[in-house]
Amino acid sequence: MPLPRLALTAGEPAGVGPELLIRLAATPLAATLVAITDRALLQRAAARCGVAIDLLDDDGSAPPDRAAGTLRVRHVALETEELPGQPDPRNAGHVLATLAAAADGCMAGDYAAVVTAPLQKSSINEAGIAFSGHTEFFAERAHADVVMMLASPELRVALATTHLPLRAVPDAITAALLTRVLRIVHAELQAKFGLRQPRIAVLGINPHAGEGGHMGREEIDTVIPVLGRLRAEGMHLLGPLPADTAFVPAMRPRYDAVLAMYHDQALPVLKSEAFDRTVNLTLGLPFIRTSVDHGTALDLAGSGRADPSSLIAAANLALDLVARRATHPSSPPRGEERGEGPILRETPP
Structure with a gap:
């Protein structure tokens, strides 16, 4: 062969x-x-x-x-x-x-x-x-239309915005952007990672995910309405979650991927854990x-x-994705169907 x-x-x-x-x-x-x-x-x-x-x-x-x-x-x-x-x-x-x-x-x-x-x-x-x-x-x-994801064997993180100055992030997080990004991440977790009902943890923009509006209204005005509409379409979405607690060990089994709002919100966690095993993956490309x-x-x-560890990991992930596409071109493989539970409808504390 x-x-x-x-x-x-x-x-x-x-x-x-x-x-x-x-x-x-x-x-x-x-x-x-x-x-x-x-x-x-x-x-x-x-x-x-x-x-x-x-x-x-x-x-x-x-x-x-x-x-x-x-x-x-x-x-x-x-x-x-x-x-x-x-x-x-x-x-x-x-x-x-x-x-x-x-x-x-x-x-x-x-x-x-x-x-x-x-x-x-x-x-x-x-x-x-x-x-x-x-x-x-x-x-x-x-x-x-693409989304940047970084993935290690333990954690997948997609980014709503990539290389933007921090002061530009809140204005960039629009309902249209969040909707587009979440649909791409959801579809690619199904197609590339074999998850029939992927569970996505969505981080808030502000500390404590806005603290009910006391630390910013972006969650109330933008994020929560988008998540509600996409949940109505059948997506399993958790959040918006405070970034400072979303990565604790007790939370990890509850989601298959995280959507971070900006570059340095989640990538330090990922790289500190698995720098030599983390791979950059572009979602949405043909x-x-x-x-x-x-x-x-x-x-x-x-x-x-x-x-060369990260390049070797990138090549191995590419081969895994190629093999999955060849074996199951239109449906995720059985045995890798995490996320079958109820839709998670959580809002910030």
Whole structure:
């Protein structure tokens, strides 16, 4: 049986991404790995890591096995040779070309999924290209409404807003946004994670989820009405919950995923627990995309010492999702049907 073809992007050439790809290729991962990047960049990364890698031109095939230490390459040339730790805006076009090739290849059926290494957003912006991140780039490329989720084996967290200044968050949390995000999260928990009736814990925006309006009215005016309407559609929603108690051990068995209102509301909890096992997953795309949960680690670039654990976890999750899609393309598998209990209709204390 042919192995699934995973597209890999190296992200920022001067960061740890190329070295992480080499470390991943050295494992016996059961997939045809196709690196979409510059061949010479990978050769230099392998030398820095002290890892012997056999780089092969990608011919589009999917053989039934892969030897550890082999990596196929779809060559996309750098504009200028990388200097580890020092991103060069001249390579911004190269980085974006690799993302476009991966997305287009997934949508054409050439790859089963894409796994991305970290990139340097500032370097792309310094090249005069407006760019806010992988998630937004893939959404625009695929003409899709998307949601960012970070997942570890113990916890899944989706974000209502991503890279916004904190002062901009309350105005961004509209009824339309919350409705769209929750519908995407609900549908993707069913489709990707096999949950027939997913239970989603929704965090409040304010401390103590507004304390009944005494610490802000966003919960009363926006969040609670949206949750009520979506519960009427059959969604199992818990909250809005105070963020300071939503993650305590006694609460964890009551939900399958958390919707946080802003980036730093929940991600510190997730990363403090499982930094090396957390995966960034884009919900709502017409293809599977996973990524590391960390940045370019410029201080480690070129040392060959960067930890590939998060990239390995991202590749494994991508393969799990590919296998579930192939086995159960339209319905979640039995035995993974958490969330069958009554609808949870809780409001803040």
